[in-house]
Amino acid sequence: MxxxxxxxxxxxxxxxxxxxxxxxxxxxxxxxxxxxxxxxxxxxxxxxxxxxxxxxxxxxxxxxxxxxxxxxxxxxxxxxxxxxxxxxxxxxxxxxxxxxxxxxxxxxxxxxxxxxxxxxxxxxxxxxxxxxxxxxxxxxxxxxxxxxxxxxxxxxxxxxxxxxxxxxxxxxxxxxxxxxxxxxxxxxxxxxxxxxxxxxxxxxxxxxxxxxxxxxxxxxxxxxxxxxxxxxxxxxxxxxxxxxxxxxxxxxxxxxxxxxxxxxxxxxxxxxxxxxxxxxxxxxxxxxxxxxxxxxxxxxxxxxxxxxxxxxxxxxxxxxxxxxxxxxxxxxxxxxxxxxxxxxxxxxxxxxxxxxxxxxxxxxxxxxxxxxxxxxxxxxxxxxxxxxxxxxxxxxxxxxxxxxSSLGSVLQAALSIFGMISGPLLGLYLLGMFFHTPNSMGSLSGMIIGLVLTLWVGIGAQIYPPTADKTLPLPVTTVGCNSTLNQNHTTQEPWTSAVPMTTLPPVRPPLADFWYSLSYLYFAVLGVVVTIVSGFLISMATGGCKQEKRHPDLFVKKKDLFCFSGCNTSEASQTKEKKLSDVQGIDNKAFTELPPEIISREMATKL
CATH class of the missing domain: 1.20.1730.10 (Sodium/glucose cotransporter)
Known part of the structure; x- marks a missing residue:
């Protein structure tokens, strides 16, 4: 049954x-x-x-x-x-x-x-x-x-x-x-x-x-x-x-x-x-x-x-x-x-x-x-x-x-991997698409700081899994089971033995029940926030406000929002018609001064 x-x-x-x-x-x-x-x-x-x-x-x-x-x-x-x-x-x-x-x-x-x-x-x-x-x-x-x-x-x-x-x-x-x-x-x-x-x-x-x-x-x-x-x-x-x-x-x-x-x-x-x-x-x-x-x-x-x-x-x-x-x-x-x-x-x-x-x-x-x-x-x-x-x-x-095979619950482990690595990367893209001040040095430094922190908390959570009651599953029962094998681990009374225990449970560090117990869903948030804040501050300290003006097509534009009827032309296909010979030998500084129609995928490979 x-x-x-x-x-x-x-x-x-x-x-x-x-x-x-x-x-x-x-x-x-x-x-x-x-x-x-x-x-x-x-x-x-x-x-x-x-x-x-x-x-x-x-x-x-x-x-x-x-x-x-x-x-x-x-x-x-x-x-x-x-x-x-x-x-x-x-x-x-x-x-x-x-x-x-x-x-x-x-x-x-x-x-x-x-x-x-x-x-x-x-x-x-x-x-x-x-x-x-x-x-x-x-x-x-x-x-x-x-x-x-x-x-x-x-x-x-x-x-x-x-x-x-x-x-x-x-x-x-x-x-x-x-x-x-x-x-x-x-x-x-x-x-x-x-x-x-x-x-x-x-x-x-x-x-x-x-x-x-x-x-x-x-x-x-x-x-x-x-x-x-x-x-x-x-x-x-x-x-x-x-x-x-x-x-x-x-x-x-x-x-x-x-x-x-x-x-x-x-x-x-x-x-x-x-x-x-x-x-x-x-x-x-x-x-x-x-x-x-x-x-x-x-x-x-x-x-x-x-x-x-x-x-x-x-x-x-x-x-x-x-x-x-x-x-x-x-x-x-x-x-x-x-x-x-x-x-x-x-x-x-x-x-x-x-x-x-x-x-x-x-x-x-x-x-x-x-x-x-x-x-x-x-x-x-x-x-x-x-x-x-x-x-x-x-x-x-x-x-x-x-x-x-060693990463535990498949759903949580999969999403944790994305949070730890994609969070700092998303922060890097947000710095680039929404702000003109962030430069290469500041943005890279911010992403590295964000990545170090997310890996720290994520790997720490793998080593010292959260034990707080906020992570426990909801109660279940076995009162209706026909088979009652292998239930010794569900006994309500504490397990005891006539043989004295010689090993002690591993000592949890002070951070285990706070820092390492952070919800895995906040790994990405931590990475994004730390990357943006530190990247922006370091960029300002390393001349980000004085760098050359970047081309507007590299940033989010108001006209992009909720555009459907006017978006029926593939700009990507149009720009690909530009000959590679026209964009060979240019550097990143020169790129910032080019007109929009020259920006293309082929161009990125020639920078």
Whole structure:
């Protein structure tokens, strides 16, 4: 009987068929795009889809890029353990979408960049561009390793799928269609994978609701279990999820992901017009709302099923990330093929994120490292390098999966990585786009200070996890379990032994319960604020007020805001018509005096 604990079924033949079929269809879409575009082998076509994409598929790809297997598995577990506070991220997604669409997209689109970090050279200097790119590569490799490893481990321990076999297969499929199909293949497979993810959630919710007597009963069980206390206005910055940490910290963290992360920037600058680019972000916002809502409802359904028998406390699973796969095998195994659909949903999320990361890593490596140094590279050499780098980064991401195994809760670990690294980077971009005073020395110094502080608090939190009651999950029970194995760790009485203890618990430093207990959502806020304040002050002290005037196209303009009807001309495409010979040999100072029509992506590589 579902919800009473104990072993669950493993995969049937039909589950394997459905799972393999969906993954093969995803790979087939990538191969189709490769064959369809076999005559269009330019770097722009491979990395940006020829800058001819439209809003809806790009929006679905934007959503799928970071709605990964971690979302499919981690977000329902979040709702099960901590309630619906995570639903407030819907507000964060709205704030992020508006800020990114109205402030960042016009600047990147106007400059015709391929790599988001080209902007750092145009605004500051080449060393800052290289540092920014390097930070992105490290962050993305870590995150992608986590994306590959965590769902594979959870599903392996529940369904019996071979762990490393699936890890290698995941990377291999991504490598194939990224290498052959480029960005178009990535975007169109993301569309399929987004649909599969949503269908997986719906299958869990529908079956759970039937078992529990309807969604009203699911909602009532969640209310009685304290899972619907969404609005917590506790201002304590150590509170893991509160209204303030999610609205303030979550908005800045997600803005850092969407506004300057190459995986996302590369998508919306592939749109054929600025209007399409902006619209893709607003459609993506709706996609994020739908995804997080279905994930939350899946978590509440899971709580309703296990309200009297918590699988984690009962020893049926080892971590909270295995809860949803356990539920699927518990309530859906009698329907052959449906568990396979859910596993495909989790892996579709993984594939979409990994393929996005590989494609973005190839783009920044080519644009920020290889092309500027290799002046006479041919188009054929560029094509082969793009393909070779796709294979290399695919293998690297698989290798990083081992590192990811020590990072704890997948959802929190993934977002922590972005907060620690993207926060200072976002502060650097805000300094450049909104203020004329910041110079290279001051801005770089500010970013380094911000990065040191975020790494300090983030790594400290990994070593000394918060123990305050503000981070504890909501109560669960095992009174309704049929199986009562492995429950010794839930005994209410203190454990005692006739043998005297000879080891003492590790001593927590004074900072552990304050500085290291800062909510992971405030990592990005800390990085942004410290970078802007220190960068601005150091710039003023090092001659920032006396530097040459920068070109206005490097800054946010009032006319960029909420422009759709007048944004149907691709400035990026127009500027690319300028011959490279016209911009060779110029330096950064000369660039500040050039007219707007000369600024282009090619120009950035010649500075």
């Amino acid at each position: 579902a919800g009473t604990g104990g072993p669950v079924d493993t995969f049937s033949v039909w589950d394997y068929v459905i799972f393999a079929g969906i993954i093969l269809v995803a790979a087939g879409i990538g191969l189709f795009q490769a064959i369809r575009g076999r005559k269009e082998t330019t770097s722009d076509e491979f990395l940006l889809g020829g800058r001819q994409m439209t809003a809806v598929p790009v929006a679905m790809s934007l959503t799928a890029s970071f709605m990964s297997g971690i979302t499919v598995i981690g977000t329902p577990a979040e709702a099960y353990s901590f309630g619906t506070a995570f639903w407030l991220f819907g507000f964060s997604y709205a704030i992020m979408s508006i800020v990114t669409a109205e402030l960042f997209v016009p600047v990147f689109y106007r400059l015709g960049v391929t790599s988001a970090y080209e902007y750092l050279e145009l605004r500051f200097s080449r060393p800052i561009r290289i540092i920014g790119t390097s930070m992105y590569i490290v962050q993305t490799a870590l995150y992608t390793g986590l994306v590959i490893y965590a769902p594979a481990l959870a599903l392996n321990q529940i369904t019996g799928l071979d762990l490393w076999g699936v890890l290698v297969a995941t990377g291999a499929v991504c490598i194939i269609y990224c290498t052959l199909g480029g960005l178009k293949a990535v975007i169109w497979t993301d569309v399929l994978q987004m649909v599969v993810m949503l269908v997986g959630f719906l299958a869990v919710i529908a079956r759970g609701a039937v078992l529990q007597g309807g969604l009203n009963q699911v909602w009532e069980d969640a209310r009685e279990g304290g899972r619907l206390n969404t609005f917590d206005f506790d201002p304590d910055p150590r509170k893991r999820h509160s209204f303030w940490t999610i609205i303030i910290g979550g908005s800045i963290m997600w803005t850092s992901i969407y506004s300057i992360n190459q995986s996302q920037v590369q998508r919306y600058i592939s749109c054929k017009t600025l209007g399409h680019a902006k619209m893709s972000l607003y459609v993506n916002m709706i996609g994020l709302w739908v995804t997080v809502s279905l994930a939350m409802l899946s978590g509440l359904t899971m709580y309703s099923v296990y309200k009297k028998c918590d699988p984690l406390t009962n020893g049926d699973v080892n971590t909270s990330d295995q809860l949803l796969p356990y539920l699927v095998m518990d309530i859906l195994a009698e329907y052959p093929g449906i568990p396979g659909l859910f596993v495909a949903a989790a892996y579709s999320g993984t594939l979409s994120t990994v393929s996005s990361s590989i494609n973005a890593l190839v783009a920044v490596t080519m644009e920020d490292f290889i092309v500027p140094l290799w002046k006479n590279i041919t188009q054929r050499q560029v094509t082969w390098l793009n393909m070779g780098l796709s294979v290399f980064f695919g293998a690297l991401c698989i290798g990083m999966a081992g590192v990811a």
